[in-house]
Amino acid sequence: MTLSCACTPDVSRGRLYPEDESAFRSCYQRDRDRIIHASAFRRLKHKTQVFVEHEGDFYRTRLTHSIEVAQVARTIANALGLNTDITEAVALAHDLGHTPFGHTGEDALDLLMKPYGGFDHNAQALRIVTSLERHYAGFDGLNLTWATLEGIAKHNGPVEGPLPYALEEYNAIHDLELHTHASAEAQVAALSDDIAYNNHDLHDGLRADLFTVDDIQDLPLVREAFEEVDREWPGLDAYRRRHEGLRRVFGVMVADVIDTSRDNLNNAGAVSAQELRDLGRPVIAFSADMWAKLKVIRAFLFERMYRAPSVVVQREKVTHVVNTLFPIYMDQPNLLPSRWQADIEAAKNDTELARLVSDYVSGMTDRFALQAYSDLTGKDILHDQT
Structure with a gap:
């Protein structure tokens, strides 16, 4: 059964x-499909x-991660009676x-x-799909629906304070109501992101031998799962x-988010997607107990994975x-390639030029950036010993 506060195509x-x-x-299915067929995707x-990227074929990439997030998000949205198509679209684009x-x-x-307005990956996602x-033929970007754009812009919550320039520029012509929470569907996408990376960082850290099963055996959730x-299966x-x-x-x-969010939705009393946005609080959430356990897991991963000596060397x-x-x-x-030159010639100042260069560099894949570095400097930074 679809909830009354779900984003349905008839109220797009x-x-x-x-x-x-x-x-x-539906309009939201088309959004999802346009994202899947986008070059950036x-x-x-x-x-x-x-x-x-060169370190192995088994580790997660942004693509496999996005697919995993979309799978989790669709499962949760379906269980809660929300619109699965827009949930999946936001998850795939995040x-x-x-x-x-x-x-x-x-x-x-x-x-x-920093001298040119900074860089924010969330705002850059909006810049990609809108420009x-x-x-x-008829427009720049993907011309996604308002609700999908809103979900991309603020799936992590309201955007407060000085806006990233990419959000500010687009919001000036198409108000995404950045001061409110996003739809329940976009909130599902955000929590699904948390679930996916908590899970796959444990997988990838084990595969990379940054820690062992014995090292994680006493972490909350993990201990109970292995005991089961x-x-x-002795x-x-x-x-x-x-x-x-x-x-x-x-x-x-996943089960914790579904149970907690179902209670939150029932208690919210919202009878439309807009009423839910205007509540002033998120409704898709982990329970307090689950959140406390996940903070322990994240602290472990931060120390043993993100600060691992081998990872730090590559980061440098x-x-x-x-x-x-x-x-x-x-x-x-x-x-820059020829298709960028018209925009470069139209740049009026260093800020506009820097934002174009930022667009180009941020759009690079790992391997393309490494190849560009090698072509421009004559060095292989990952393998040179000097």
Whole structure:
């Protein structure tokens, strides 16, 4: 049963550029499909979360992560009676604005962009789907519905204080009501992101030998999951035991969000998607007990994975790559591909030029950024010993 506060196509606020409706797809299905076919979505295949793209075929990329988030989000939305299509669309789009080299690349680019308005991957995702994707004859961007754009812009909550320039520019022509919470569907996408990365960072850290099953055995959720596996499957080989244990951790997180959010939705009393936005608080959430347990897991991962010596070394190298590429392109914007040159010639000042260079660098995949660095400097930073 669909909740009255769900985002349904019949109450869609439409698109910035009006289009005829499809005879066989809802407006939110079309949003999802346009995101899947976007160039920026394909590039996520070679953008990594924590590890650099060349380090192995088994680690999550931004693409596999986005697919996992969408699967979790669709499951939760369906269980709660929300619209699964817009939930999936927001989930698939949530990482489009990420730079190469994960959060390390973003941190480096943000510092370089401080004089020009900074860099924010969430705002960049909106910039991509409203401007940088240029495949359609009638408009720049993907011309997504208002509700999908709202979900991308504020799936992590209201955007307060000084706005990132990418949000400010678009919001001036298409008000996304950034001061309110997003729809329940967008909130589901945000929590699904948390579930997915908590789960796969444990998987990837184990695969990278940054820690062992024994190291995580006493973490909350993990301990109970492995005890359950050992009761049901005594003597299970180590690889299957690990997968079974973490699969159950995954399931417990999903079930907790569904149970907690169902209660929140029932107690909210909202009878429309707009009333839910105007509540002033999120309704999709972990329970307090689950959130406390997840904070312990995140603290462990921060120390043992994100600050692992091998990861820190690679972070320093890829930071150098971004720090090298950006000023080269600022000094020689003619090095950018020909399709960028009209925008470069139209840039009125250094700020406009820097934002174009930022668009270009942030859109690079890990391997493309490394190749560009090698072509421009003659160095192989990941393998050179000097």
